[in-house]
Amino acid sequence: MTAALSLRKVTKSFGPTEIIRGVDLEIATGERHAIIGPNGAGKTTLFNLISGRFHISSGEILLNGERIDALPPHQINRRGLSRSFQITSIFHNLSVFENLRCALLWSAGYRYSFWNPLGRQRELNDHAGRLLEDLNLTARRDTRAGLLSYADQRALEVGMTIAGGASVILLDEPTAGMSNTETDYAMELIRRVTVGKTLVMVEHDMKVVFDLADRITVLVYGQIIASGPPAEVRASRAVQEAYLGADFSAQAASEVAA
Amino acid sequence: MRGKYAWLWIAAVVLALAIPWAFYDFHTGRHSGFVISMLSQMGMMIILALSYNMLLGQAGLFSLCHATFFGIGGYATIHFLNAAGTGSLPVPIELIPVLSGLSGLGLAVVFGYMATKQRATAFAMITLGISELMATAALMFHHFFGGEGGVTTNRMIEHSLFGLTYASGLQVYYLILAWTLLATAAMYFLTQTPLGRMANACRDNFERAQFVGYDPRRVRFLQFALSGLFAGIGGGLYAITYEIVTFDALAAPLSANALLMAYIGGTTVFAGPVLGAVLITLLQSGVSLMSNSWLVYVGVMFITMVIFAPAGLTGLILAHRPIARAGRLGRLALPYVRIVPPALALVLGFVGVVELTSFLTIGAAQGKSLVLFGNRIDIHAAMPWIVSTVALVGGAAWLRVESRTFGRVWESVTADLTPVRA
Numbered sequence: 001m002t003a004a005l006s007l008r009k010v011t012k013s014f015g016p017t018e019i020i021r022g023v024d025l026e027i028a029t030g031e032r033h034a035i036i037g038p039n040g041a042g043k044t045t046l047f048n049l050i051s052g053r054f055h056i057s058s059g060e061i062l063l064n065g066e067r068i069d070a071l072p073p074h075q076i077n078r079r080g081l082s083r084s085f086q087i088t089s090i091f092h093n094l095s096v097f098e099n100l101r102c103a104l105l106w107s108a109g110y111r112y113s114f115w116n117p118l119g120r121q122r123e124l125n126d127h128a129g130r131l132l133e134d135l136n137l138t139a140r141r142d143t144r145a146g147l148l149s150y151a152d153q154r155a156l157e158v159g160m161t162i163a164g165g166a167s168v169i170l171l172d173e174p175t176a177g178m179s180n181t182e183t184d185y186a187m188e189l190i191r192r193v194t195v196g197k198t199l200v201m202v203e204h205d206m207k208v209v210f211d212l213a214d215r216i217t218v219l220v221y222g223q224i225i226a227s228g229p230p231a232e233v234r235a236s237r238a239v240q241e242a243y244l245g246a247d248f249s250a251q252a253a254s255e256v257a258a
Numbered sequence: 259m260r261g262k263y264a265w266l267w268i269a270a271v272v273l274a275l276a277i278p279w280a281f282y283d284f285h286t287g288r289h290s291g292f293v294i295s296m297l298s299q300m301g302m303m304i305i306l307a308l309s310y311n312m313l314l315g316q317a318g319l320f321s322l323c324h325a326t327f328f329g330i331g332g333y334a335t336i337h338f339l340n341a342a343g344t345g346s347l348p349v350p351i352e353l354i355p356v357l358s359g360l361s362g363l364g365l366a367v368v369f370g371y372m373a374t375k376q377r378a379t380a381f382a383m384i385t386l387g388i389s390e391l392m393a394t395a396a397l398m399f400h401h402f403f404g405g406e407g408g409v410t411t412n413r414m415i416e417h418s419l420f421g422l423t424y425a426s427g428l429q430v431y432y433l434i435l436a437w438t439l440l441a442t443a444a445m446y447f448l449t450q451t452p453l454g455r456m457a458n459a460c461r462d463n464f465e466r467a468q469f470v471g472y473d474p475r476r477v478r479f480l481q482f483a484l485s486g487l488f489a490g491i492g493g494g495l496y497a498i499t500y501e502i503v504t505f506d507a508l509a510a511p512l513s514a515n516a517l518l519m520a521y522i523g524g525t526t527v528f529a530g531p532v533l534g535a536v537l538i539t540l541l542q543s544g545v546s547l548m549s550n551s552w553l554v555y556v557g558v559m560f561i562t563m564v565i566f567a568p569a570g571l572t573g574l575i576l577a578h579r580p581i582a583r584a585g586r587l588g589r590l591a592l593p594y595v596r597i598v599p600p601a602l603a604l605v606l607g608f609v610g611v612v613e614l615t616s617f618l619t620i621g622a623a624q625g626k627s628l629v630l631f632g633n634r635i636d637i638h639a640a641m642p643w644i645v646s647t648v649a650l651v652g653g654a655a656w657l658r659v660e661s662r663t664f665g666r667v668w669e670s671v672t673a674d675l676t677p678v679r680a
């Protein structure tokens with residue numbers, strides 16, 4: 001069976017500095033995969049390469065067995081890969097509802113239509129309405145997205161990412177900056193809306209990571225230093241030394257002890 | 259323009275239908291030529307401004323060559339009418355604007371292909387280049403553009419769906435009105451389609467649009483092409499009305515005018531440019547009769563709007579909606595009243611200084627003299643200058659004080675209200 005996503009010897013340089021230094025990664029269909037690593041490790045850059053926002057310097061990226069590393073972002077998206085942004089990226093002057101509807105349009109087959117009045121597209125509007133429900137944003141339906149609270153904007157960001165029904169979802173720190181309750185709620189939301197999909201998530205919150213992930217990849221200075229099931233990664237000496245430090249060791253030790 | 263504004267649109271249409279009859283002269287049995295021609299001009303300008311706003315307001319594209327498509331629609335229409343007049347083009351005059359629109363569309367496809375590869379500043383610069391290129395082309399290709407003198411036609415082609423001759427300005431006006439309504443409705447419809455919505459989305463965040471499957475370039479291109487279609491229709495109506503099209507119809511000042519009308523009316527609301535077009539045309543027809551300096555006033559108004567009311571007149575009006583909804587409009591009444599005298603002093607003082615200066619320079623050359631309420635004003639005397647300057651400076655200072663008070667009241671009134679989406 002072909003992997004949902006494979007990266008082969010991927011590198012990326014910005015000028016003279018190599019930010020991604022030869023990444024090999026296979027993510028199976030339906031897997032929940034977490035990518036962790038210190039600040040500046042290149043996690044977001046990796047997402048930018050996979051989603052087509054940047055072009056790779058060398059290597060190969062395959063989505064369901066097909067090369068996508070030379071494609072522009074919109075074409076990668078149309079092939080069923082969708083991503084969210086670490087720094088919220090929404091259509092801030094449009095209403096929450098419009099944001100979701102925009103995220104649905106292409107996958108619903110409307111393309112660049114200038115002959116379908118949106119108000120009459122029953123199925124499309126119902127779908128956007130259901131997404132609002134899922135995201136718990138129904139009360140905010142007509143609010144301008146730019147005026148939402150931070151947590152609501154993050155929820156919308158995730159909502160727009162999953163709206164089009166992509167089979168591979170990349171989430172870049174969806175819970176960053178959220179309070180504990182908000183994080184719990186967001187994770188419960190993410191779990192719910194990504195059922196049956198391949199999920200790749202960058203996350204700093206270790207509790208979230210170990211709760212959710214089937215496999216974890218640790219990225220440090222643009223290289224993978226460990227990749228495998230949570231227990232394996234947790235036990236890895238290299239990981240503890242190179243990155244996770246006292247914090248994690250203590251946590252891991254206490255969890256092992258428990 | 260949701261359902262609740264329908265009455266406004268209906269009122270506007272009724273007004274547009276009725277106004278010529280309010281200026282009907284029973285002695286001569288004629289409608290006022292001045293009013294009819296002003297109304298006709300408004301129609302074309304509404305189409306121009308609305309189609310410009312498909313770029314500026316709806317897609318966030320700052321075009322400097324919009325008149326190109328208006329102009330090409332105009333020039334092409336002259337040739338269509340000439341061909342129709344000789345019978346070689348079997349199209350009734352009522353449908354000629356379809357061809358005008360297609361001319362605008364055709365050229366917008368070509369130029370749009372280049373311009374919409376870019377966005378933001380680079381886009382604006384390409385459109386500036388296009389505008390220059392067209393200006394030169396218009397002087398080079400004599401057969402089509404007619405050189406300096408332009409091209410002329412006769413609209414009485416004796417081929418009408420309704421058996422009309424279009425000899426009278428009133429008939430032409432109603433033709434323009436019909437096309438203006440049609441074009442406005444079509445442009446409104448477009449805002450409610452996937453393309454229209456994605457144009458908004460790309461304006462807000464073109465990068466995100468890519469990650470929901472859209473190519474922002476393609477969105478820009480289609481939006482640009484369609485806006486050229488409507489500009490072309492506007493140009494066609496221009497050709498039918500004036501029966502002559504010259505360089506003015508595609509040159510940069512008209513592009514600037516499109517921008518001015520859209521901006522002053524408000525780019526964030528669909529109807530904004532309509533208001534802007536009506537207002538600017540009124541100013542142009544009215545003030546330009548009274549004053550040499552009307553462009554100064556338009557310019558100053560534009561600058562004032564850009565600084566103080568970037569959402570235009572409709573934006574200003576809509577800012578009051580949440581206040582009205584909260585039933586607090588009354589609290590603004592007094593501050594508004596208090597702001598009138600200083601504003602009036604400032605405006606009158608400014609007009610005084612501008613007019614005095616203009617009569618000193620241009621007016622003198624034309625041998626005119628400044629007459630106010632039947633009194634000839636000596637522009638070389640000190641008094642008028644002193645009065646104007648005092649009004650201008652005093653008004654400005656006074657207005658500053660009052661606007662602070664106004665600002666405080668406004669803030670206290672709106673503090674706990676959520677802004678309404680335009």
Ligand SMILES: Nc1ncnc2c1ncn2[C@@H]1O[C@H](COP(=O)(O)OP(=O)(O)OP(=O)(O)O)[C@@H](O)[C@H]1O
Pocket residue numbers: 014019037038039040041042043044045046086
């Ligand atoms: N467009 C760019 N041009 C130059 N350098 C860049 C660019 N984007 C990222 N970098 C650099 O690449 C490195 C990795 O950045 P990246 O954002 O991928 O890290 P990250 O792992 O996502 O970190 P964080 O946890 O803070 O989000 C950083 O040193 C950053 O400065």
Ligand SMILES: [Mg+2]
Pocket residue numbers: 043044045086
């Ligand atoms: Mg990051």
